[in-house]
Amino acid sequence: MTTTAVNIPLLLLMASMAIAAGLLMSAANQPSPIREAQRVWALGLVAGPLGLALLRLGGLLEAGLLQAAAKTIMTAGFSFPLIALALISGASIRWRALLPVVLVLAASMIFLLRFPEAPMRTGLLSLVCSLTCMLAAQHAWHCVSRVETPYGRIVAFIFACGAAVLLARALMLFPMTGVDNGLTEMLLAAAVLIPALATVSFVLVCGDRMLMQLKLIASTDELTGSQSRRAFLENGRRQLNEARTRNLHTAALIIDVDDFKLVNDRFGHGVGDQALKKIASALRNQLREGDGFGRLGGEEFAVLLTGVNEAEALATAHRLREAVAGLRFSSDNISVPLRVSVGVAIDPGNSPDLDRLLERADLAMYSAKRNGRDQVAVSPCFEAAR
Template sequence: MNFHIPTAMQLTATMSMIIGLALALTLTGFPATLRQPMRLWVRGLLIQPFSYALFSLRGQVPDWLSIIVANALLVIAFAHITEALRIYSRKSPLTGLMLVLVGLAVVGEILLTYVWPSLYGRIILISVMIGLQASIGVEAIYRKQDSITRPEHLVALMLLVGVAIMIVRVAIVPAPGFMELTMSSPLQGIVFTYAALLPVIATSGFLLMCGERLNKDLARLATIDPLTGVYNRRTMAELANKAIATSKRHGRSLSLLILDIDHFKRINDQFGHEAGDLALCRVVEIMHGVLRGSDVIARIGGEEFVAILPDSNEAAAANLAERLRERLEESDFSVSGWPVPLRASIGVGSMGPSISNLETLLRETDRAMYAAKRTGRNRVVAASTLEKGQDGVAGDRPEISSGSY
């Protein structure tokens, strides 16, 4: 049975249009970071139908429409899909390259239609363009920093199949009687079957990709402080308990820092809450610069932070805390050209015979931090220097327990 190419083209155009319109209706339910690649994908799907519709009208409309414009639209559609995958993978768009490919397609189709008429030449030109764009899309998926998910493998597989088909299409010279793109042949049947399946399978995979990214982002937001990007209170407690268990299991030291920015209310009152937010972010930036990569930073209150220091005894943790305090004091933080001093009181606590769980470690480290507050601020106090029973916590200071995290 002959594969009727014009009918296949019309079917592909209809399917692409329906899927594109359906996907366009779902965009508002996704965050802004995903809406941009999804818009590009939708535009690609909505441009494709016009290309296939013009292909199917070969012989009924002028050649400049059914050949030049149709092929240009096809290359533009794949350019949008390729850019969608790059932006989804957090890569910079290749707008310049895509414009060059579209320009080459238009110029090449004009020359191969009117100057040096060649159907095979046109097939080679567009196959190379589509194969190159599909390869760029595959590269965007497999060269991203995150682990590759199954939906991403699915989309990449569909693009790789397209690349393979384009290579075969270039390698096989059409039979002498093959005069028009709409003529039926086994290879044409494969090409347009793939063209009909691509919008369905690849778009399903792309939607699953976006759904998994959304779930990952939501899970991440549940574990971090949205302003500073460090862990929140609840996640700090989970990570601290794991670190304590590891410390006990392997007999390793473990220390904790509790840092409270001095006179933070004064920054908010004098310069506004936006300046306070900038100060918090600056403190976190300095903490990242001083602490080790294995250390864990969390924001547990308005201007209060915790750092979990694996494999650090109290002396090493106190030295690190002092370097951190000095770096904060020396920082050149300013708001609208006005210098704003950053000072902090830091308490240091370590696991030991009398401190064997998170609740006790937090309580003793918090007492040390508040002792630093009471004795002048902008200093480091270790929990071991406090006399037994000494109350370093002010009367209105709430008790910190692991259960509250």
């Protein structure tokens, strides 16, 4: 083995380090989990070529321990991208992806202790790294649906190609005889470049992940975790149109916390915020998965029910009121009474739009307020329909 065999991996290492440095600079300004994913990916970019360079150097110096360390580092070069993709896709694999690293390290040390004079082979390394690449391709493919990005397909294709290259190399090495060393070395060097080749597409996946997070932030009420007013109205219009297409009745409920100003004045806005969280959670627990639920502002919430008749809409409204009335909430050992007034309006299929339906429910809610609070009232149109 000549020094040329070491120089080429060193060139790959320098190029990968430059890409990794740019990625690390970008990661510093990214939100979680994109920041962590890009940092882990950068480690993978450097680990692969570094492991290859050390492997060549270990062969040149006939240093078995250095070769064992090199194989371990090279395996990490494929495990780190797998972890990064799991972070982006929200999968639970995370640090279990380092198990291939542990496997290669253990196998290398056992071989080194049992056959100290024999040259180390890399068939198992190629096989393990091939499997790791396949797992990375699988997680990249999951990003297509979970992150809503088309670039996950490109990352998946690149890692699938890497898995095929490494598998072919492993099959060439296991027979032990008649191996073309030049070809196997070229295949290993090509495989090490896989994370670098996928970096641009990975960054685009991260961009789509950030866009998804921004949409989620914009559509979620920060305090209660329910839909924001804008998201509720947008989703509600789609829900209403779909219900009309399927000839289903739709009911709108406006829920307002009774005497909430007194809660804020007596116990403070911090306690008031905690009370709103409790109320939102209690309301959400009484709803079906497909029901629309959002915070319109302040202490006012809205619910949109589809596929319900008049009796079912009223029953839901009463359940919501009772769920809040049953809350046990206190501050400094002082019980804080929580009550809501609920207004109900139903669309039999001829209301002009969602805004009009909510307006009718809002008028019904104010009627409940005037009649003593902590009760359910229905819109005049609802009563006429009965």
